[in-house]
Amino acid sequence: MNHHAQSLLITGARLIDPATGTDTKTDIALEGGVVAAIGHGLPRGPAQRVIDARGRIVTPGLIDPHVHLREPGNERAETIASGTAAAVSGGFTSLCCMPNTTPTLDNEVMVRFVYERARTTGACRVFPVAAATKGRHGVELAELELMARAGAVGFSDDGDCVASAQMMQRVLVTAKATGRCFMQHCQDHELSRGGVMHAGEVSARLGLGGWPRAAEEVIIDRDVRLNAGVGCAYHVQHMSSGGSVEIIRRARAAGLAVTAEVTPHHLLLTCDAIERSGYDTGYKMNPPLREAGDVALLLEGVADGTITVLGTDHAPHTSESKLVPFDAATFGIVGLETALALYVKALVEPGVIGWPRLIAMMSTEPAALCGLDKATEGFTCGLGRLAVGGPADVTMIDPELAWTIGADDLVGQSGNSPFVGTTVRGRAVLTVVGGVVRHELA
Numbered sequence: 001m002n003h004h005a006q007s008l009l010i011t012g013a014r015l016i017d018p019a020t021g022t023d024t025k026t027d028i029a030l031e032g033g034v035v036a037a038i039g040h041g042l043p044r045g046p047a048q049r050v051i052d053a054r055g056r057i058v059t060p061g062l063i064d065p066h067v068h069l070r071e072p073g074n075e076r077a078e079t080i081a082s083g084t085a086a087a088v089s090g091g092f093t094s095l096c097c098m099p100n101t102t103p104t105l106d107n108e109v110m111v112r113f114v115y116e117r118a119r120t121t122g123a124c125r126v127f128p129v130a131a132a133t134k135g136r137h138g139v140e141l142a143e144l145e146l147m148a149r150a151g152a153v154g155f156s157d158d159g160d161c162v163a164s165a166q167m168m169q170r171v172l173v174t175a176k177a178t179g180r181c182f183m184q185h186c187q188d189h190e191l192s193r194g195g196v197m198h199a200g201e202v203s204a205r206l207g208l209g210g211w212p213r214a215a216e217e218v219i220i221d222r223d224v225r226l227n228a229g230v231g232c233a234y235h236v237q238h239m240s241s242g243g244s245v246e247i248i249r250r251a252r253a254a255g256l257a258v259t260a261e262v263t264p265h266h267l268l269l270t271c272d273a274i275e276r277s278g279y280d281t282g283y284k285m286n287p288p289l290r291e292a293g294d295v296a297l298l299l300e301g302v303a304d305g306t307i308t309v310l311g312t313d314h315a316p317h318t319s320e321s322k323l324v325p326f327d328a329a330t331f332g333i334v335g336l337e338t339a340l341a342l343y344v345k346a347l348v349e350p351g352v353i354g355w356p357r358l359i360a361m362m363s364t365e366p367a368a369l370c371g372l373d374k375a376t377e378g379f380t381c382g383l384g385r386l387a388v389g390g391p392a393d394v395t396m397i398d399p400e401l402a403w404t405i406g407a408d409d410l411v412g413q414s415g416n417s418p419f420v421g422t423t424v425r426g427r428a429v430l431t432v433v434g435g436v437v438r439h440e441l442a
Contacts, residue, residue, distance in 0.1 A: 005033040005435030006048045010396065013053035017060060018360035019373075019385030028058060030392040033435035034379065038388060051430065053396055059359045060386045061093025061124075061393030061433065063366040064336065066158075066183070066237055066261060066311035069095070069126070071117065073102025078316035078413045080114070081121040086314070086336040086412030088123045088439040091428025093393040094383055095124060095336075096370050099131040100159035106131035106142045108150035115151055124433045125383075125393075127153040127370060129183060132171045138163050141170055148178035153370040156183035158237060161219055163189060169226050176232035181259075181369055183235045184223055186244070187287065191215035196327055198271040198288045206275060208326060211288050213241035220244050224251045224258060235369060236260040238313045240287035242297030249306045259369060261309035262298050264342035265333055265418075270295060273418070279326045282418035286331035302361075303352050309369060310361040312339045316414030334417050337410050340397065341424035349425070355399070363395075396430035398441075403427055 008030040015026050015038070029037040029047065044050055064087065070078035080097075087095050097114060099105035105114065111128050118126035130152035134140040136159065144155060155175050161184065162168045175182040192215040197203050199210025220236055224247065227234045236248060239260050251258040265285055270292050273283045283289060301307040315332025322329050335342075343362070347353050353361075367373040367384025374382045380389030404423045407415055431439035 005392065006437065007031045007046055008432070008435070009042060009044055009047035009050045010053045010058055010394070011050060013056055013058035013396070015058050015386065016356050016359050017386045018356055018364045019060070020387065023356050028386065028394070030394065030432065030435050033392050035386055035388050035390050035392055038386070055398070055400070056429065057355060057397040057399055059395050059397065060363045060384055061431070062091045062340065062362045062395050063094040063372065063384060064092050064312050064314065064339070065096045065309060065366040065370055067095045067097050067314040067336065068100065068316065069097045070316060071101065072113070076413070077318050079121070080117045080126060082413040083314070083316070083336070084118070084123040084126060086334070086410070088431040088433065089411045089428070090337045091340050091395040091397065091431050092336060093124050093395065093431060093433045094127065094372060096127045096129050096153055098129055098156060098158040100136060104131050104135050106134050106136070108143065108146045111147050111150040111152050123438045127151070127372065129154045129156050129158070131155070132157050132162060132175065132182065133167065136160050138167055141167070141174060144174045144178050148180050152180065153372065154181040154183055156185065156237070158183060158185045161185050161187045161189065165222060165226060168223060172227050172230045172232040172234065176230055180371065181233035181235050183237050184219065185237055186216045186219035188215045188218050191218070195288070196284060197274055198290045200271065200291060202271045202275050206279070213243050213290065216241045216287055217243045217247060220247050224256060228256060231257050233257050233259070233369070235309070238263050238266065238287060238311065239298065239307065240266045240290050240294065242294040245297050245301035245306055249301070252306060259309060260307045261311040262302065262307050263311060263313050264335060264339050264346060265289065267295060267298060267346035268342060269418070274326070280418065281322045281324070281326055281329035282333070282416060284326060284329050284331055285333060299352050302347060308361060308365045310343055311366070312336055316412055317416045318414060319416070322416050332416065334410055334412055334414055336412065338405055338417065338419055340428055341403070341426050342419065344426035345424050392432060392435035394432040395428055397426060398429045399426050401425065401427045401429070
């Protein structure tokens with residue numbers, strides 16, 4: 001694959017750019033890593049390669065604000081190289097990686113390590129989200145200002161919740177001063193202790209420890225109140241409970257700086273799958289899969305704009321960490337390769353939202369959340385939009401391409417997904433990062 005920026009001309013595309021409200025048929029010229037021109041009938045002369053995009057949707061490169069790349073410390077599950085390869089195969093051009101690595105991304109040296117490793121081994125852009133507390137232990141504030149200067153695009157103790165309300169308040173105040181967002185893993189560890197799946201009839205029948213909705217809801221409620229006088233950009237990760245949607249809706253209606261994301265698995269699966277599959281650990285998630293009523297309320301939250309961001313919570317695990325009894329198995333699912341098609345299945349096909357809103361939630365909104373929409377490095381605009389003079393990060397999608405997710409479609413290092421065997425429609429057929437073609441479907 002050519003790893004130098006080519007001059008590319010994409011012709012006859014349906015260009016969807018939510019940042020400018022664009023949804024039109026046009027041509028796009030990419031030159032020297034930037035968008036050189038957008039318009040009808042652009043000259044073919046200068047292009048090294050012309051790509052026919054009739055019947056295809058062309059969008060700003062997709063951005064995933066919530067991935068686990070496992071490096072450093074757990075390279076058997078994933079590396080920055082393998083995780084970014086998975087990303088471009090799914091149409092993603094930028095990832096924001098979580099800090100629950102070993103050692104933790106809790107100082108500026110570790111933040112710089114991620115950038116350097118991504119520069120030398122990555123297939124797409126990687127932006128570190130740094131830990132808010134040292135070691136993610138929730139006891140001592142990390143050096144947020146230094147990490148922000150080193151390039152941290154947000155803060156989170158993801159994998160754990162900041163349990164102490166007092167520490168949480170300090171985190172919000174300090175993160176606000178850096179201008180970065182704080183992303184919360186909303187889990188009251190006292191309420192969820194011993195829980196391995198949603199607390200309800202199914203967990204009782206299966207004899208598995210229950211994890212109630214309240215474990216998520218009370219943290220969101222607490223944080224929204226703590227943040228009311230602070231105004232830090234506060235983001236709820238991987239929302240699973242229908243009750244959480246109403247808390248976010250009220251907070252946003254009151255003008256508070258609150259956003260929330262949802263994942264494909266919480267929109268398409270319920271806790272019944274654990275029973276039906278006979279304790280398949282592929283369905284063990286954090287937060288857990290909940291009930292059909294929760295899914296309905298999450299879909300409502302997407303439809304009415306309460307939930308603004310779609311993330312994958314891409315969580316690779318070695319096969320042996322899943323091939324154990326349900327209680328002992330690791331939590332999580334890989335998602336980068338399959339997210340786009342699964343979101344089409346959950347949201348576009350049933351008419352919850354249309355393509356322009358889907359692209360906004362997978363590109364424009366995550367870019368704004370993590371400050372990636374700011375112009376940098378000589379570009380006239382940032383990521384999450386397609387504009388002349390802006391970075392040539394482009395995703396081309398075939399919206400009608402039907403395919404069945406196979407194990408060999410999971411190109412990252414781990415294959416822990418219960419969606420293998422699922423038939424879906426819509427796929428990234430071309431991923432361009434900085435003018436370089438990083439993925440192309442044969």
